[in-house]
Amino acid sequence: MLKKIFLSVGLCGILLLLPAFGFAEGFGVEVKNAEFVLHGDSYVLSADMDYRLSDRAKDALQNGVPLYWDMHIKALQHRDYFWDKTLVSAVIRYRIQYHALLNMYRVRNEGSGAVSNFSTLSAALDSMSTLRNYRVMDKADYVPGESYAVGIKVTLDRDALPLPLRPVAYTNPQWYLSSDWTLWPLTK
Amino acid sequence: MAFNKIKPPISLSILILFGLILLLLQLMSSATQESSELSAMYSWLLLVNALGSVVLLGLVGANIYSLARQLKKREAGSRLTTRMVSLFVVLALAPAVIVFYFSMQFLHQGIDSWFNVEIDRAMEDALELSQASLDQRMRWHLRQTQQLAGRLADSPETLVTLEMENLRELSGASEMTLFSRQGRIIASSSINPGDILPSLPDEHIWLQLRRNTEFVALAPVREDELMIRVIVTVKTREPQYLQALYPVPVRIADLADSVEFAFVRYQEMNFLRDSLKLSFSLTLSLVLLMSLLAAIWVAFISIRNIIAPVKALVKGTQAVASGHYDQELPVIAQDDLGFLVESFNEMTHRIARASDETRMAGIEVENQRAYLETILANLTAGVISFDTVYKIRTANQAAYRIFHVHVNQFVGRTLLELMQSYAELAEPLKSIQRLVEQADDIWQQRIAFLGANGRQELLCRGTPLFSQEGHRVGAVVVFDDVTDLIQAQKNAAWGEVARRLAHEIKNPLTPIQLSAERLQHKLADKLSDVDAGMLQRSTATIVQQVEAMKEMVDDFSEYAKPSKKQTVDIDLPGLVQEVLALYVLKSGVKFKADYDMGLLKIKGDPVSIRQVLHNLIKNALEASGDKGLIEISLHRVQKNSTDFIEIALYDDGPGIKDEQIERIFEPYVTTKAKGTGLGLAIVKKIIEEHGGAIWVDTSRRVGAGFIIQLPACNF
The missing domain is CATH 3.30.565.10 (Histidine kinase-like ATPase, C-terminal domain)
Incomplete structure (x- = not known):
């Protein structure tokens, strides 16, 4: 039923770059699957990500350092003669922080201001790892015949880390947690 | 020259450079302050500064390389530049390194001194105290809620909502909700009548509840509001759950918050201790590196500028040394070096003038010498000069003509050496040598020898030469071939004698002869035979002797007159x-x-x-x-x-x-x-x-x- 309404599109991850070697070490963010479908008048994006923190990142979090995550979403229109035109570029920013008094992990959506508390880290990370029905573009924006692509990427905002940690974060692979762009071509 | 005029003054560029570096460093240092707006740019500033350092390092490296090449080529001024640069680097490096070392020491010790076991424990204790205080309150609220649940269990089902309202007001809870076992809301009461939907426990809480039959926890409702959530089982026929939300008093919440904030901050700082040291060290190192490199680079430029006139002077001096006196160096600055360059220019002018004068004088002297030589060469008298060891220094053409010895055989040899080559000249040369060696004053001597053209007679005059100090420095001999002159003199003398003889002697001879013959003729008849005979013999003797005398006079005049x-x-x-x-x-x-x-x-x-x-x-x-x-x-x-x-x-x-x-x-x-x-x-x-x-x-x-x-x- 849903499939009849939702026009499913091919899910095909195109990795622009190999993921940072963090993955080989067992940490980093990975976009596991994503779905870009027409929902009503809009194309919406649903995605699942997997946050795996490195030991240093966990350590920092445990010691009260807030981590800021940016989920970048973009839609591109392919142009043969020029570089691709960016139709949509959005960022959803999360903050995760440990509260020692309550022994809880607090996740805050910086955009909406929504706060949720979790007694375990994995629960907190899970809350950030699902994206459901994010409206990317209107159906009207879609011009048949043109080729489009949608991408998602999650980055750790290293510049939001406490200052002393930044030089380390830029040099230590333990802090290379961001995912790469995962792009899907949107075809009818 | 024109290019130099367009270029901004070097000092201005240096000032701008230093300003830029200072700005960058200041920005970076400001960015280190967490609260600063520049904080977000910290990484960029770090990168820019690092790049700046790399660029400066490249510049310094290029300068060192070019200096090394100049040194290898032994270019003018390169050694002085090296010395000055080395000196500058050592002078700049030593205090900077010392300051750097102690700064690092202070930095590390300072950061370490923030943290110690006492503060650690105090922080943890404070947090624990807050937690204990909250715990106590939670336990109290749990007990309270349990009692409320007991009272609620006793109340009839129809009056539950009403009873709950009472209980809520009694207990001071802000919200109270009764859930069915399946999680359905049975009744709810809130201090705020506007809240239609009560706060629902999430799945974790349900899980915990099913295990423990009761649940108590702090729940941050909003960001800065704490609630105590208590859920207990209401022991009715069908088990139900009573959830009560108690607000934590603002004062306590604030205190807990403050303790937590301090603890977290401390914890964070403790965790970041090494990173902090690292980042401060990095900043400090960058500051040091950049300022040092900039200073060294500027040192290179300024030293090059200072050395430039010295370099020009060295080149100019070399040029002057190799004989190019037309050196005019540009005076760049009106300082001591400029003065030096001006003096150098003046010196070269003078040298050039002096050398011109010397050359002119040389030409003059040469002309004079050539003139004298021409005169000497054209003299009929031979002139030979000797040095201290009696080697011939000069000899004129006439000398060669008189001795018939070729020019190049003469000069540089002693007369005794010449003697061995020209045996026929042995006698005159020996005489001259002896005279030259012995004479202390002007001497004159007539020397005859058998030369190439027969007998030659030389009139030699010589004098030793003395230096102004009175040392004997040689001798000069002038000689004339007087052979012809003497011959002519002799001939003239003998001619005169002959003429006189002819005149004085020959003339009276004829009257004598005639008179004798006349005596003979007149007296022969008048005398006796004996006397006549004696007269005959006497007159005959007179006539005979007169004849003989005439003959002699003739001979003599024959001798006197030129025969050739x-x-x-x-x-x-x-x-x-x-x-x-x-x-x-x-x-x-x-x-x-x-x-x-x-x-x-x-x-x-x-x-x-x-x-x-x-x-x-x-x-x-x-x-x-x-x-x-x-x-x-x-x-x-x-x-x-x-x-x-x-x-x-x-x-x-x-x-x-x-x-x-x-x-x-x-x-x-x-x-x-x-x-x-x-x-x-x-x-x-x-x-x-x-x-x-x-x-x-x-x-x-x-x-x-x-x-x-x-x-x-x-x-």
Whole structure:
């Protein structure tokens, strides 16, 4: 039923770059699957990500350092003669922080201001790892015949880390947690 | 030059550079402050500064490389630049490194001093205290809620909502909700009537609840509001859950918050301790590195600017040293170096002027010398100058002409060395050498020798040369060939004598002779035979002696008058043969003639030469008596690269005494009882008039020998 309404599109991850070697070490963010479908008048994006923190990142979090995550979403229109035109570029920013008094992990959506508390880290990370029905573009924006692509990427905002940690974060692979762009071509 | 004018002053660029670096460093340092707005740019600033350092490092490296190349090429000023740069780097580096080291020490110790066990424990204790306080409150609320649940369980089902309202107000809870076992809301009461939907427990809480039958936890409702969530089981027929939300008093919440904030902050700082040290060290190192590199680079530029005039001076000096005096260096700055450059320019001007003057003077002196040399060369007198060891320094053309020795054989040799090469000059050279060595003042000497053109007579005058200090530095000898002059003087003297003799003696002879003959003629008849006979004899003697005297006077005038009347080619063997033929028939003396083959010709007056031969042969005949041997030979000899014909004539008579040999050719010197003594004098005169020489062959032990050399006639 849903499939009849939702026009499913091919899910095909195109990795622009190999993921940072963090993955080989067992940490980093990975976009596991994503779905870009027409929902009503809009194309919406649903995605699942997997946050795996490195030991240093966990350590920092445990010691009260807030981590800021940016989920970048973009839609591109392919142009043969020029570089691709960016139709949509959005960022959803999360903050995760440990509260020692309550022994809880607090996740805050910086955009909406929504706060949720979790007694375990994995629960907190899970809350950030699902994206459901994010409206990317209107159906009207879609011009048949043109080729489009949608991408998602999650980055750790290293510049939001406490200052002393930044030089380390830029040099230590333990802090290379961001995912790469995962792009899907949107075809009818 | 034009380019330099367009370029901004170097000091301005340096100021701008330093300003930029300071700004960057200041920005980075400001960014280190967490609260600063620049904080977000920290990474960028770090990167820019690092890049700046790399660029500066590159610049310094390039400068060092170019300096090393200059050093290798031994370019002017490169060593001074190296020394100055090294000095500057050492001077700049040493204090900077010391300050850096202590700064790092202080930094690390300072950061470490923030943290210690006491504060650690105090922080943890404070947090624990907060937690304990909250815990106590939670437990209290749990108990309270349990009691409420008991009362609620007792109340009839229909009145639950009402009862709950009461209980909520009684307990001071802000919200109270009764859930069914499945999580359905049965009843709810809130302090805020607007809240329609009560706060719902999430799945975790449900899970925990099913295990423990009760749940109590702090729940942050909003960001800065704390609630105590208590859920207990209501023991009714169908188990239900009562959830109560108690607000934590604001004061306690604030205190807990503050403690937590401090704890978290402390915890974070503790965690970041090493990173903090690292980032401060990094910043400090970057500041040090960048300022040092900039300073070194600027040092390079300024030292190069300072050295530039020195470099120019070095090059200029080298140019001047190699003889290019037209050096005009640009005066860049009006400082000491500029003054030095100006002085250098003035010096080169003066040197150039002086060298011009010297050159002009040199040319002048050279002209003067050439002029003197021309005069000397054209002098008829020979001039030879000697150095201290009597080596010939200079000799003029006339000297070569007189000695017939080639120019390049003369100079740089001593007279004694010349003597070995030119044996015929031995006598005059030896005399001159002796005179030059011995004389302390001007000397004059007449030296005769047999040269290439026969007998030569030199009038030598010499003087030693003294330096201004009085040291002997050499000598100069001037000599004239006076052969012809002396000959002419002699001839003139003898001519005068002859003329006088003719006049004074010959004139009275005729009256004497006539008077004697007249006496004879007049008195012969008047005297007795005896007396007449005596008169006859006396007048005869007078007449005879007068005749003899006339003859003598004639001979003498013959000697006095020049004999070389006409010069023709004479074939000597023929002439000798001709003369000998006259004597061979007359006497019993034997003649032995020996001629060389080939041409034996001379240029001369045949009459005079014949007379020479006659005189010599007559002498020989007289010396050897009736029976003797006269040898005559003709040879071609070479002397001083000139051909001579040598006529040697020997007899086997008594010979000539040694003491007479010296004077035998002078007039009126004779060994014979009778004779005028003019024979050999005439011979000598004729031979010398022909450019030849005659001498007595003293090597001959038997009889007398004469050797005549006459210049040969070459065709």
